[in-house]
Amino acid sequence: MQLTGAQIVLECLKEQGVNTIFGYPGGTILNIYDELYKQSDNFLHILTSHEQGAAHAADGYARSTGKVGVCFATSGPGSTNLVTGIATAYMDSVPMVAITCNVTLPLLGKDSFQEVDIAGITMPITKHGYIVKDVKELADTIRKAFKIARSGRPGPVLVDITKDVTAKTCDFRPVVIADEEPAKTFKTDDINTAVKMIKASKRPYIYVGGGAVISGASEELKKFAELVQAPVCDTLMGKGAFDGTNKLYTGMIGMHGTKTSNFGVSECDLLITLGARFSDRVTGNAKTFASKAKILQIDIDAAEINKNIHVNYAIVGDLKKVLECINSKLDQMDHSQWLAKIDEYKEKYPLSYDTSKLTCPYIIEELDKLTKGDAIITTDVGQHQMWAAQYYKYREPRTFLTSGGLGTMGYGLGACIGAKVANPDKHVINIAGDGCFRMNMNELATASRYDLPVIEIVINNSVLGMVRQWQTLFYEQHYSQTVFHDKVDYCKVAEGLGCMAIRVTKKSEVVPALKKALKSDKPVLIDCIIEEDDKVFPMVPAGASISDAFDEKDLSSKSE
The missing domain is CATH 3.40.50.970 (Thiamin diphosphate (ThDP)-binding fold, Pyr/PP domains)
Structure with a gap:
């Protein structure tokens, strides 16, 4: 025709x-x-x-x-x-x-x-x-x-x-598009070598990246972790691939990862890397990263093998398929002594924040409780992004959408709208800093035009929080162009763009505001006023080893 x-x-x-x-x-x-x-x-x-x-x-x-x-x-x-x-x-x-x-x-x-x-x-x-x-x-x-x-x-x-x-x-002649199975690029010898490395390990650690989400490997990953009896950490992109409430889960790894994950990876004897690319934000000083371990990497992209970190063995292939094959060759393993060590780290180094005032971690924890983890969270980039990664428990894949590699301020609201259109029956919430919200806040008009009941939580500290944190810690408190001296009222902006708006200034207002937003049939902005100098911890300085992770207590000890 x-x-x-x-x-x-x-x-x-x-x-x-x-x-x-x-x-x-x-x-x-x-x-x-x-x-x-x-x-x-x-x-x-x-x-x-x-x-x-x-x-x-x-x-x-x-x-x-x-x-x-x-x-x-x-x-x-x-x-x-x-x-x-x-x-x-x-x-x-x-x-x-x-x-x-x-x-x-x-x-x-x-x-x-x-x-x-x-x-x-x-x-x-x-x-x-x-x-x-x-x-x-x-x-x-x-x-x-x-x-x-x-x-x-x-x-x-x-x-x-x-x-x-x-x-x-x-x-024009129409064609029928058939679903394609991933091509098998690995051999039985690859699987056997990986299984041999895993069986020889006494202190294995599983490091999960975005490839686990993309390949749909969550069930295979859960089975693998439980068979090996290994602790599991993840990257920003890997959130939700492994249930954040599972007892084997130790939190995120890297610059703002948990001390448990960073210390555990630094002490393991085998790092099993699943669909991850060894980003600099994960590895810190590449020369010292997982220095006591052999590294097994499984990734679909051959270009990622030995690009950032030299590995001992690699399998190039679809992660879901590779794990299916490995699982079929594994018997139940016992690493209870190693897991006990990791549990000690969990108990000694839990994530913590100041509970006496309104903070972003408190807001996110309350959001997690109210949604029972059954929501799609999008974020922009900065402190709020790290807090969202740390304090919301992602139980399923494709529920945490954030700009990891590029770090795009202004990403979250557009992504939130796209996710809500695709998932009309789920709560979809964007967590943004006030600096990021300014980038693309005009998309609230899109949400209101289509009556999309998305929730925009603005963590408003009147500064570029993450940049200010670096200026405080490493630039002698030279707050160059990171403080907003203006009169922008985000609630009025939201209302002017056709949305409901709620302002939160104290802890007691958080739960009522979230409940109201979650019940709304129209887009809602919640403007949360927090202090300008709240910081994300733990933290690894740029170029340092991930075992050098420090928190507020460590800073206080140094200053005494």
Whole structure:
């Protein structure tokens, strides 16, 4: 059948099972939006307030479901506004297809109005990028884009289409997209070697990253940890892959990880690394990281093997499949003496905060109690992000959405909207600092436009909290451009954008505010006023060993 390029785009999206799109229209993409108008029964299009919000929403949709998120933007500034969202998805291995349109083919390369080489700009931050100049290549290109986005280590793909291609016609033949099983890249010898290393270990430790979430390996991971009888720590991206209430769980590892995890990994004799890439925020000083241990790494991306940390043995493959094979060859192990040592650390070094005043950890603990852990939490980046990772107990995968690799301030609200659209029956809550909230607070207008009952918790300390923490500890309290001397009233902003607003200034107001927000059928902002000098502990200084983690008590002891 003969279809226009615009029609082909939407037909290809239907082939891929896509029914939700986040975007913002403009001149070059008008043909697609006109066709979208005609097919409004087939698609839910969420008009965001800014293209960056569309990219983050597609990201949140993808992270919370495992499906490919889709966003649309026009040429020039429309497409460049997607860049931060695309880079965020790339760093955290999020499957996304960004579809942009460019000027017509005769105008390409002539500095035409709103022309930009978005495929070139995004080359380093996408798995692949296309520019489609022939309508006959359009369908196959979109199909390839989705396959690349979701296969292997997932990531974003950009498809840029010249406007004339969206208007031209060609013959279109629909295809049925079959689910693909991950290719087996490992051998029986790999499994046998891993099992041999595990059986020889006396002090094993399991370090879980985002790959465990992406591969859907939670059940296999639980079985593996219990068979090996090993303590489990995780990264920001790995949250929820292993139940945070399980007795084997020891908390996050790294710069703001628990002392138990950091000390335990520093003393283990085998570090079993599952779907993690040894980020600098995890390892600290790479030369001293897990220096007493052999390291076994399992990852789907061969490029991550020996990139940051030299490992003793690696298996390249889908983590779920690899763990299934390893579990089948393991008998129940006994590491009770090692676990007793870890339990001593847990008892000696629990997470703690000042309970005499209103703090972010208190708010998050109360939120965890009220939701019983059955919510999707998104965050922005900074102190509140670390507190959300430390004090909310993530019991299931895809319930903690945050910008880990890129550290994108302004990520959370867009991601929150995308996750809520994908999961209408779940509570979806964004935890943001006031500095981050300023970045993309216009997306509250998106939430109110579509009556999405998301909850935006603003941890308001009137400063850039994490930067100030570093300035306090390492820059002689030189608070250069980190204090907000202004008169912004976030409650009035929220109300002006069509949302309910609640201000919290003391502990007794927290639970009533959260209960009211959780019962609301409209978006709610809770403005929580905390002290400007609250700090995230434990902490590892940049470049130090993770065994050098310190907290407030350690600082007090040094100053005495």
